[in-house]
Amino acid sequence: MYRIDIGIDLGTSNICVYMRDKGIVINQPAVLAYERKEKRILAVGTKAKRMLGKTTDAIIVERPIKHGVISEYAIAERMIKAFVKNAMRKRRIWGRPNVCVAVPQGITEVERRAVEDAIVKTGAKEVFLLESPIAAALGCGVDIMETSGHMVVDIGGGTTDIAVISAGDISYGVSLKIGGDDFTEAIARYVRRKYSIELGELTAEDAKIEIAGVYPRKIDSSYEIKGKNMVNGLPVRLDLGANETVEALEEIAGQIVDGITGVLEKVQPELVADISKEGIFLSGGGSLVYGMDRLISEKTSIRTAIVDEPDSVVAAGAGMAGEYITIQEEDSNK
Numbered sequence: 001m002y003r004i005d006i007g008i009d010l011g012t013s014n015i016c017v018y019m020r021d022k023g024i025v026i027n028q029p030a031v032l033a034y035e036r037k038e039k040r041i042l043a044v045g046t047k048a049k050r051m052l053g054k055t056t057d058a059i060i061v062e063r064p065i066k067h068g069v070i071s072e073y074a075i076a077e078r079m080i081k082a083f084v085k086n087a088m089r090k091r092r093i094w095g096r097p098n099v100c101v102a103v104p105q106g107i108t109e110v111e112r113r114a115v116e117d118a119i120v121k122t123g124a125k126e127v128f129l130l131e132s133p134i135a136a137a138l139g140c141g142v143d144i145m146e147t148s149g150h151m152v153v154d155i156g157g158g159t160t161d162i163a164v165i166s167a168g169d170i171s172y173g174v175s176l177k178i179g180g181d182d183f184t185e186a187i188a189r190y191v192r193r194k195y196s197i198e199l200g201e202l203t204a205e206d207a208k209i210e211i212a213g214v215y216p217r218k219i220d221s222s223y224e225i226k227g228k229n230m231v232n233g234l235p236v237r238l239d240l241g242a243n244e245t246v247e248a249l250e251e252i253a254g255q256i257v258d259g260i261t262g263v264l265e266k267v268q269p270e271l272v273a274d275i276s277k278e279g280i281f282l283s284g285g286g287s288l289v290y291g292m293d294r295l296i297s298e299k300t301s302i303r304t305a306i307v308d309e310p311d312s313v314v315a316a317g318a319g320m321a322g323e324y325i326t327i328q329e330e331d332s333n334k
Helices: 073-088 109-120 132-139 180-195 201-211 244-266 269-278 292-300 313-319 322-332
Strands: 006-010 014-019 023-029 032-035 041-044 059-062 098-103 126-131 150-155 160-166 169-176 222-229 235-241 280-283 304-306
Touching (some): 006 132, 014 073, 014 313, 023 313, 041 073, 073 109, 098 109, 098 132, 132 160, 132 169, 132 280, 150 269, 160 244, 169 244, 180 235, 180 244, 201 222, 201 235, 235 244, 280 292, 292 304
Parallel strands (some): 098 126, 150 280
Antiparallel strands (some): 014 023, 032 041, 160 169, 222 235
């Protein structure tokens, strides 16, 4: 059986690293800050994210992973190497590690090769790629080798992977180019359109984390946001209501629900019957937006539950995938 030493969820918003016998050792923003002229790295992860919108032209703060795939290869390679080296320091075992990376389903061969090459250059011995819904299912303890149907919806920062898994493979699935970052942008657009206030990316993200919802709350609450008045350019404060964000996020949430119902329409009736008994598993940081499970359950009439540790379950599943990878390779060699 293959032994996976490190599992990585190479997300658009966050990079999460799981290490065998240690669990999650890194879960930080997928952001890199470097000097424009010398290309010297100044910060990665949380430190780099704090620099968004606050630097001079001499410093570039970048997210080199877009919609779950590498868009800026050279920058992404350096960022990934920094995270993996940090994780490697926590290992007690010498030698090059076997690494399993979770990627969105349906990415192209070119995109797969870019991920593999970037991980190999961190010092990995062997690199395995695993589709995110499979990794999420493994991470939350689902027996994906049984013939029963399981539905996993992984709402990441830049993609939402929706898949029905049965007998160790994806029976049918789609990868939508929307996720938690789109929720952040939708809140900023809503505030700009309704109140003529421009929000910074970090402020909009804080509002999303604190009060955003896709289902109305019985008791409304509010969150104070600070931005710039678009008319006179002066600083301004606003109490944004939690139930206001339902309107702001309605379109994005609707696309996710449509994606789920579209997948259910395509799969066999027997698998839908299994899912109706088993329920829908929600993972990814985007699943934590208030009411997401309730909205999906209401629209599909299928019980929907958020898995434990939704923002790190994909990396954990990648780290636990040794037996699954072995079985898959044995089947392909028959």
